[in-house]
Structures are given as structure tokens and as C-alpha cells.
Amino acid sequence: MSNQPQDVRELVSSRGPYSAGFVTDIATDTVAPGLSEDTIRMISARKKEPQWLLDWRLKAYARWLKMTEPKWAQVHYPPIDYQAISYYSTPKGLRDRPKSLDEVDPKLLETYKKLGIPLKEQEMLAGVAVDVVFDSVSVATTFKAKLKEAGVIFCPISEAVHDHPELVQKYLGSVVPQGDNFYAALNSAVFTDGSFVYIPKGVRCPMELSTYFRINERNTGQFERTLIIAEENSHVSYLEGCTAPQRDENQLHAAVVELVALEGAQIKYSTVQNWYPGDENGKGGIYNFVTKRGDCRGARSKISWTQVETGSAITWKYPSCILRGDDSVGEFYSVALTHHRQQADTGTKMIHIGKRTKSTIVSKGISAGHGQQSYRGLVRVLASAENARNHTQCDSLLIGDQCGAHTFPYTEVRNPSAHLEHEATTSKIGEDQLFYARSRGISEEDAVSMIVSGFCKQVFKELPMEFAVEAQKLLAVSLEGAVG
Amino acid sequence: MLEIKNLHAEVEGKKILNGISLSLKAGEVHAVMGPNGSGKSTLSNVLAGREDYSVTSGSVSYAGKDLLAMTPEARACEGVFLGFQYPVEIPGVSNLYFLRTALNARRKYQNQPEIDAVDFMAWIRHRVSQVKMEMPMLQRGVNEGFSGGEKKRNEILQMLVLEPRLAILDETDSGLDIDALKTVADGINALRSPERATLMVTHYQRLLDYVKPDYVHVLAGGRIVKSGGPELALALEEKGYGWL
Numbered sequence: 001m002s003n004q005p006q007d008v009r010e011l012v013s014s015r016g017p018y019s020a021g022f023v024t025d026i027a028t029d030t031v032a033p034g035l036s037e038d039t040i041r042m043i044s045a046r047k048k049e050p051q052w053l054l055d056w057r058l059k060a061y062a063r064w065l066k067m068t069e070p071k072w073a074q075v076h077y078p079p080i081d082y083q084a085i086s087y088y089s090t091p092k093g094l095r096d097r098p099k100s101l102d103e104v105d106p107k108l109l110e111t112y113k114k115l116g117i118p119l120k121e122q123e124m125l126a127g128v129a130v131d132v133v134f135d136s137v138s139v140a141t142t143f144k145a146k147l148k149e150a151g152v153i154f155c156p157i158s159e160a161v162h163d164h165p166e167l168v169q170k171y172l173g174s175v176v177p178q179g180d181n182f183y184a185a186l187n188s189a190v191f192t193d194g195s196f197v198y199i200p201k202g203v204r205c206p207m208e209l210s211t212y213f214r215i216n217e218r219n220t221g222q223f224e225r226t227l228i229i230a231e232e233n234s235h236v237s238y239l240e241g242c243t244a245p246q247r248d249e250n251q252l253h254a255a256v257v258e259l260v261a262l263e264g265a266q267i268k269y270s271t272v273q274n275w276y277p278g279d280e281n282g283k284g285g286i287y288n289f290v291t292k293r294g295d296c297r298g299a300r301s302k303i304s305w306t307q308v309e310t311g312s313a314i315t316w317k318y319p320s321c322i323l324r325g326d327d328s329v330g331e332f333y334s335v336a337l338t339h340h341r342q343q344a345d346t347g348t349k350m351i352h353i354g355k356r357t358k359s360t361i362v363s364k365g366i367s368a369g370h371g372q373q374s375y376r377g378l379v380r381v382l383a384s385a386e387n388a389r390n391h392t393q394c395d396s397l398l399i400g401d402q403c404g405a406h407t408f409p410y411t412e413v414r415n416p417s418a419h420l421e422h423e424a425t426t427s428k429i430g431e432d433q434l435f436y437a438r439s440r441g442i443s444e445e446d447a448v449s450m451i452v453s454g455f456c457k458q459v460f461k462e463l464p465m466e467f468a469v470e471a472q473k474l475l476a477v478s479l480e481g482a483v484g
Numbered sequence: 485m486l487e488i489k490n491l492h493a494e495v496e497g498k499k500i501l502n503g504i505s506l507s508l509k510a511g512e513v514h515a516v517m518g519p520n521g522s523g524k525s526t527l528s529n530v531l532a533g534r535e536d537y538s539v540t541s542g543s544v545s546y547a548g549k550d551l552l553a554m555t556p557e558a559r560a561c562e563g564v565f566l567g568f569q570y571p572v573e574i575p576g577v578s579n580l581y582f583l584r585t586a587l588n589a590r591r592k593y594q595n596q597p598e599i600d601a602v603d604f605m606a607w608i609r610h611r612v613s614q615v616k617m618e619m620p621m622l623q624r625g626v627n628e629g630f631s632g633g634e635k636k637r638n639e640i641l642q643m644l645v646l647e648p649r650l651a652i653l654d655e656t657d658s659g660l661d662i663d664a665l666k667t668v669a670d671g672i673n674a675l676r677s678p679e680r681a682t683l684m685v686t687h688y689q690r691l692l693d694y695v696k697p698d699y700v701h702v703l704a705g706g707r708i709v710k711s712g713g714p715e716l717a718l719a720l721e722e723k724g725y726g727w728l
Contacts, residue, residue: 431535431536433574435532435535435556436571436572436574437574437582437586438533438555438556438557438560439532439533439556439559439560439566439568440560440586441560441589441590441593441646442557442585443557443589444555444557450574450577450582450585451574451577453576453577454576454577454625454626455576458576
């Protein structure tokens with residue numbers, strides 16, 4: 001590792017920052033591990049970024065160097081060596097990819113099968129090199145034409161940097177500032193790709209936008225950056241994540257998602273996260289340290305987060321809403337499941353600034369095996385927020401007696417007209433419920449997944465239909481072996 | 485159909501059943517009565533396969549098979565039904581979904597095709613009116629917010645839907661007003677047939693006014709201390725359990 005900076009410097013100097021020869025079919029898809037200014041210059045050069053973005057990255061890096069990792073979350077893991085991570089990597093090079101599904105881990109395929117994922121999709125998820133014969137190309141084309149007609153921009157953020165620099169420059173970091181937190185600063189310095197969405201004034205996006213359709217960017221890497229801007233009175237629903245385990249040799253996944261809703265705009269952001277959770281004994285798995293925040297900048301705007309988190313060894317994420325516009329609305333619906341040795345510390349922040357702002361929080365935590373889970377939520381009502389309203393409900397369901405559920409609700413209220421409600425319950429999946437279902441002929445495993453689905457119903461109904469079905473299947477698969 | 489031989493069972497190390505022998509033939513209705521703590525509910529639960537109870541000796545054969553060797557779900561799929569004394573709530577899982585899943589689990593077990601949502605609605609509709617329930621109730625979570633009487637009627641509905649060969653009803657009549665009791669009794673009678681058998685566990689004679697048993701057994705101290713015809717229940721009603 002000692003000679004690593006030279007390697008990067010060599011790369012940068014030999015290719016030059018804007019060298020056209022530096023294309024992706026180069027032999028290595030992963031640069032040597034390590035993080036320095038040179039690494040960032042190299043990433044920026046590879047992406048042929050404008051100077052302002054490089055400067056922005058370097059500024060973030062300088063701030064990151066002065067920051068320390070947050071330790072307040074209820075999660076435990078060995079120290080991360082940030083110099084041991086490779087910061088530019090597409091998970092698998094073309095030549096390393098499996099040529100067909102026969103070469104893919106059968107265990108993985110078994111899971112896909114249970115989820116009912118079509119074969120072509122399975123190939124894509126498993127990283128099979130199908131680019132040339134990919135069926136959905138035509139789908140993607142019609143879909144792009146339709147969006148273009150509506151004036152919607154939906155592209156990789158790296159592309160937006162070149163094609164819509166004024167929008168990116170205006171909004172990037174305007175919701176999650178570079179120095180917001182340790183991981184957001186790191187992401188700002190080294191982000192590789194992600195989605196960019198722009199919905200023009202008064203436009204209702206004609207379809208659900210999904211990262212899945214962005215076929216050429218399926219390997220967005222570990223530091224994604226997503227930016228969604230909804231202009232006045234526009235409307236968009238965005239779906240993120242795939243519903244199958246992704247194998248990833250990298251351990252740290254630190255994404256940033258920024259949403260901006262202007263006057264009367266509505267953004268619905270749904271996530272089904274199922275990164276590799278590690279094995280039964282807690283070996284391997286993704287550290288999912290993500291910063292997601294939405295800014296209800298305009299009056300009567302609305303941002304709604306719905307998440308189903310079943311994967312990752314450790315989840316640290318708090319999708320939040322800044323309710324700046326008067327009468328703006330923030331929602332957070334969450335199902336988080338921890339099984340085996342998984343840990344999750346997740347929740348939300350609702351910051352009430354505008355008058356008559358309203359927020360709803362519904363959090364459903366399920367712990368099985370040795371899973372540990374915390375709900376951490378902040379409701380802050382500023383002095384300016386006359387007649388703010390919040391309703392918080394967090395329910396925990398325990399399966400077995402080795403797991404744990406914890407709730408950390410924080411409230412800060414600076415305006416006496418605020419009205420806050422908080423409900424919390426913890427229950428164990430009852431032997432009585434299980435026996436009742438089994439005595440009707442339903443197998444133990446089906447009974448567990450049925451009871452858990454019922455517990456999550458309030459959140460699932462917020463998901464787009466296809467997602468809700470997949471989320472339910474995913475819970476069932478993730479809970480396999482949780483009882484008996 | 486059901487042959488219980490010298491059954492001993494305990495829960496948390498405490499002996500509850502101390503050698504029960506009982507034989508039910510197809511087409512018969514048996515009533516098991518007895519004071520509190522005599523082992524009535526334990527007997528029902530052991531037959532349905534509840535795991536908190538351990539059988540220490542004895543055997544139970546059902547339709548020629550070793551019942552005790554089967555999981556609770558296998559017993560159900562083989563046609564055994566337990567009507568619960570205290571039916572549990574399963575929030576968020578609709579009664580309709582629960583029932584269809586149960587019915588299909590059994591159909592699958594018997595290598596029959598699964599019943600789809602449309603056919604299922606036809607299957608269930610008149611059964612729902614049979615127990616005087618309303619369809620909207622069934623869209624609610626399983627027993628969620630149901631009154632005591634509604635829960636019991638829901639048990640009978642489940643029984644009518646699943647059409648068991650052997651129904652074990654654990655104090656299904658307790659806590660019911662007279663109208664609900666009649667409804668429940670009608671449901672039980674509707675399933676009476678030469679191929680089926682029913683084991684009714686009850687405290688009171690009054691259910692037996694509506695469902696005429698072929699045999700009445702009195703359970704005390706985990707043993708059957710007396711068996712007889714319907715007249716035995718009347719005697720119990722009059723004299724209590726003390727004289728036995």
C-alpha cells in the first residue's frame with residue numbers, strides 16, 4: 001500500500017486529466033485501493049468532469065479529512081480502513097463476468113427463483129454479460145422517448161454533469177451539504193455515479209422511474225449520488241434498488257440522495273434494499289451508510305419516503321424531510337428486517353420550519369435470529385412552524401429471543417402550537433398465532449411470513465403494486481429459517 | 485376414526501392427562517365435559533399438535549395413522565380441525581386471505597389444484613351467511629377487533645370452509661348469548677355426516693340441547709371417569725360433578 005499513491009499519480013499523469021484514451025474497456029475495472037487527492041483527480045478525470053466539480057470534490061475531501069466517523073449509532077463493527085478501499089470500481093470486469101447463468105452461484109439463483117424474477121433479469125442481476133442481447137433495449141428506448149416528450153430528464157448523474165451542468169451545479173449539495181456528515185463528505189469527494197431526475201413545471205411524470213430501467217448504469221458502484229428535482233406542481237414517483245441480493249466484494253456503501261420539491265410538487269421515493277447481508281455468522285455483507293434527505297422547499301410540496309430494508313450487514317440511514325414551505329408534508333414509511341447477525345439503526349428526521357407543516361412516521365422493525373435493530377427518529381419543530389403536526393408510530397416485532405429492538409425518539413419543539421403524537425409497541429411473534437395458523441394447515445414458514453406481512457401492511461400499501469408484491473416475497477425469503 | 489389409547493401428557497412438567505382412552509367412529513358426535521382443570525383443553529390441544537404439551541405415553545391413531553407423529557399443519561391437512569377456546573388475532577392478515585391460504589394448503593396437500601380468488605368467493609359466500617357474519621368483516625384482520633361471539637362464529641366459519649373429517653371444538657359455546665349459540669350449533673350440525681366425527685369439549689349442557697351427542701364423557705383429574713349417552717349430560721346439569 002505504501003507505493004499506492006505513486007500508482008495513482010502515474011495513472012493520472014500518463015493519461016492526463018481529459019485524455020480521451022481513458023475508456024472503460026481498459027483491462028482493469030478497479031483501481032488500486034487508497035484515497036488521496038490524486039484518487040479524486042483520477043476519478044474526475046476518468047469521468048471527464050468539468051473543473052468546478054473537481055474543485056467541489058476536493059473541497060469535500062478536505063472537509064472529510066477533518067471529520068471523524070459517527071459513533072452514536074447502536075451498531076458495532078471493526079474499524080474501517082479507508083485506505084484499503086478501492087474508490088473507482090465497477091464490481092465485475094467484462095472478462096470476469098459469468099458467461100451464462102450456469103456459472104453463477106446456484107444459491108443466488110435459487111433466491112432469484114423464489115422471488116419470481118424473470119430469467120433475463122436474473123442474468124442482469126447476476127452480472128452476466130448480456131449487454132448485446134439485452135431484451136429491454138427496446139423497452140428502454142420507447143421509455144426514453146416518452147419521457148423526453150414530457151420534458152423529463154432521467155439520466156446518470158455523470159451524464160447530467162455534462163448535459164445539464166446548470167441544474168447540477170445549482171442543486172448538488174443544496175440539500176445534503178458536503179460537510180453534512182462523515183459519510184456524506186466522503187461520498188461528495190468520491191461519488192462515482194447515480195441518478196439524475198428533473199421534472200419540469202406542472203408535469204406529472206408519465207411513469208414510475210426506476211433505477212432498474214437505467215440499464216447501462218446497473219453497476220453504479222458503492223458511492224452513488226442521486227439528485228431529484230421536482231419543479232412547481234410537478235409529480236414523480238421514483239423506485240430504487242433491486243429486490244435480489246447483489247454480491248459485492250466491497251464492504252462500504254455510502255450513498256447520498258437529495259430531493260428538491262418546489263411549490264406544490266410531490267416526490268415519492270421508494271426503496272427496496274437487499275444488499276448482501278453477510279452469512280448466518282455475520283461474515284461479509286455490506287455496510288450501508290446512507291444519507292437521504294428531501295427538501296420541501298416550496299409551499300404545499302410533499303415528499304414521501306417508503307423503504308423496505310432487508311439486506312446489508314449494517315444499515316445506518318435516516319431518510320429525512322426538511323419541511324420548509326408552508327403547508328408542506330413529509331412522510332416516512334419504513335419496514336426494516338434484521339436476521340442472523342444483521343444490525344440496523346434507521347429512522348428519520350422531520351424538520352418543521354414552515355407553517356402548518358405536517359409529518360407522518362410509520363416504522364415497522366422486525367428482528368429475528370441475533371438481529372439487532374434501532375429506530376432513531378427526530379421531530380424538530382422550529383419557532384416559525386405554527387400549527388405543525390406530527391404523528392409517529394413505531395412498532396417492533398421480535399422473532400425468537402436472541403434478537404433485540406430499541407427505540408430512540410427525539411423531539412425538539414420550539415413552538416407551543418405544535419401537535420405531536422407518538423405511539424410505540426413491541427411484540428413477539430406469538431406461539432399462539434403460529435399454532436393457530438398451523439392448526440389450519442398453513443406451514444410454519446408460511447405462517448411466519450403471513451404474520452410478518454400483516455405487521456407490515458401499513459407500509460406495503462404505500463409501495464407501488466409490483467414493489468409491494470416483491471417486498472413481501474423478499475421478507476419471506478429473508479426470514480427463511482427464522483423459526484424452528 | 486379416532487382411537488386414543490392410555491394417553492398421558494404434561495405441560496411444563498405438570499401431569500395433566502393421566503391415561504385417557506377414547507374411541508370415535510365416523511358419523512359420531514362425542515361430548516367431553518368436566519370441571520375446570522380436568523384436562524379438557526389439554527386433550528384438545530394435544531390432539532391438534534400444540535408443542536407446549538408433551539405426550540409422555542399412550543397413542544392416538546387417526547384414520548389408521550399415528551396422529552402424534554404429525555405436525556400440526558399435517559394434521560389439519562389430513563382433516564383434523566381445532567375450534568379454539570380463545571381464538572387469536574392476527575393483525576393485518578385479512579380473514580379472507582387467511583382462509584384461502586388455509587384451504588389451498590390443504591388442497592395442495594391432497595394434490596388438488598389451488599382455488600382461485602373468484603371461486604373462493606363463491607365457496608365462502610353462503611358459508612358466511614350460515615354463521616350470520618357479513619363479508620366486510622372478513623376483509624378485516626383475522627379476529628382483529630372481533631367480539632368474543634364474533635370470534636367463535638369465525639371459528640365455525642373456518643370449520644365450514646375447511647370441512648374437516650374430525651372437528652374438535654374446545655368450548656366453542658362459552659361466552660355466547662343464546663342466538664349466537666344457536667348459530668354455532670347450526671354450523672356444527674350442518675357438517676354432521678356419516679363420514680365425519682365431532683369431539684365437543686364443553687362446560688354446559690345447553691349446547692347439547694342443540695347438538696345432540698351420541699356419547700358423553702366426563703373428564704376428571706385427567707381421566708375419563710364416566711361415559712354414557714346424552715342423559716349423562718342432563719344428570720350433570722342437575723347434580724354437578726360431585727356425585728361421580
